[in-house]
Amino acid sequence: MVQKHELIDDIAEVLFTEKQIAAMVERVGQEISRDYKDKNLLLVSVLKGSIVFMADLMRSINIHARIDFMATSSYGSGMKTSGVVKIVKDLDIDLEGYDILIVEDILDSGKTLSYLLEIIRSRNPKSIQLCTLFDKPERREVDVDVNYIGAKIPDEFIVGYGLDFDEKYRNLPFVGILDPKVYS
Template identity: 65%
Template sequence: MIGDIAQILISEKEIAEKVAELGRKISSDYQGKNLLMISVLKGSVVFMADLMRAISIKARVDFMNVSSYGSAQKTSGVVKIVKDLDIPLEGYDVLIVEDILDSGLTLSYLKGILLERNPRSVRIATLLDKPERRRVDITPDYVCFSVPDEFVVGYGLDFDETYRNLPFIGVLKPEIYENT
């Protein structure tokens, strides 16, 4: 698996430091609020686990699974809800926790759906941001790292459901994902 990585873009240590910093910021920003963290499965589960432990205020968590990729490398533009939330959103300050903000199509759609459910607020925290790939006008409220337009895996991010368990963010060698 390591042999499939062209380079390590963000180390395990860098991720841990940035997630701890983000947890402190979110704890401060949401002090006295009714925080509900929504993990967008599957990619954000590693980030969500570390981020929620870095937050020092009361928070609830829920999970949602949406898809616009399937097994493809690029978004199809069609978003479908695979697993919806268990908690009604009224009265909550929602924080969507995502692994990567790329085209923005999925998160834009998701944010719109969640806003219709009458939460007090909806914000976005993302581990990685690829602003040059954006196809819609959406900006995350919290970002750990901006990354170049490379095919990245690890720390929850996958290619064809693999590489999620790498403890760092790495650039996948093109020969691994080309011709698939």
């Protein structure tokens, strides 16, 4: 059941409820806990979109893990990536010797993650893997291997649970398809 929310009128369809998202996050957290047991795990959250997922994910991981944050910009206020990625906030931790898990909210074109992988590889971590809450394979322009996926989704414009349109809707507790009237 989706709670009444002031922004619900802008949502064409609820794709995932709070309960469904929680189950996805718990499943992914258990997989990570199993696979990273006895490793030097560093979760790298790609801000801003992944902050809600990262907060819930790290609480579902039951092994030692450090966290750090990186912010990139490639969208501006549009609906599609500009293709130009810039680092707005870099990591604080020296990555050498860490088993890095990049945590993303959504993977669509793959351009941003491909760029981040190059940068992080150059910093000599022990390993690098990718985790995304949502995978939109129909939009892929760059081949990116993802190790942990919450759910594959259709090519729709989604918001909520950290995902935004023009910095709005991140605070929705569910994930919904944004009504085209909002961005047309």
